[in-house]
Amino acid sequence: MSDRSSHDGLSTLSCKVSGFYPRHITVIWLKNGQNRQQETYSEGILPSGDGTYQTWVTVEIDPKIKAHYSCCLPHESLLEPLSIFWEPNNSLIPVVAGVITAVVLVGVIISVVVWKKKCSRRKRDGYTVAQGK
Structure with a gap:
């Protein structure tokens, strides 16, 4: 079936x-x-x-x-x-995958925002990170 x-x-x-x-x-x-x-x-x-x-x-x-x-x-x-x-297909896999994707996406967005703030703060303090070879 x-x-x-x-x-x-x-x-x-x-x-x-x-x-x-x-x-x-x-x-x-x-x-x-x-x-x-x-x-x-x-x-x-x-x-x-x-x-x-x-x-x-x-x-x-x-x-x-x-x-x-x-x-x-x-x-x-x-x-x-x-x-x-017949048993309806009540699989939780799509729901769980959606929640995990949303959490990862929010984590990435927060990480990018924090990183950009740190970079802009360094430039305002009057110094920049030295370039490496």
């Missing part, structure tokens, strides 16, 4: 199923336990090249609307339908 941002602030959830046999399978997207079959898009069922099959089914969602999405896979090779639940 994967998700990616799409147009208009929506997200596309994809449920890829592979390695199943026989060919017939129904992949169902559920929102809070309710079937969303009419809102899904399927690429069809394709051979995998090893005697099994693969398919993927997508659904567009509004990530601002809090709901529980799952991909349900009833198939005759399974004892019971398999359900895979």
Whole structure:
């Protein structure tokens, strides 16, 4: 299962199923336990090249609307339908990276300001630093 941002602030959830046999399978997207079959898009069922099959089914969602999405896979090779639940990607990595970048940037700005003040103070005191070879 994967998700990616799409147009208009929506997200596309994809449920890829592979390695199943026989060919017939129904992949169902559920929102809070309710079937969303009419809102899904399927690429069809394709051979995998090893005697099994693969398919993927997508659904567009509004990530601002809090709901529980799952991909349900009833198939005759399974004892019971398999359900895979989607967890929103709430990674803190971009937030942490942004905070670290801001802190470093502020540190650099403060260092440059302090350095410039020291340089200008030396010139006003009537002396300059000797040039080295």
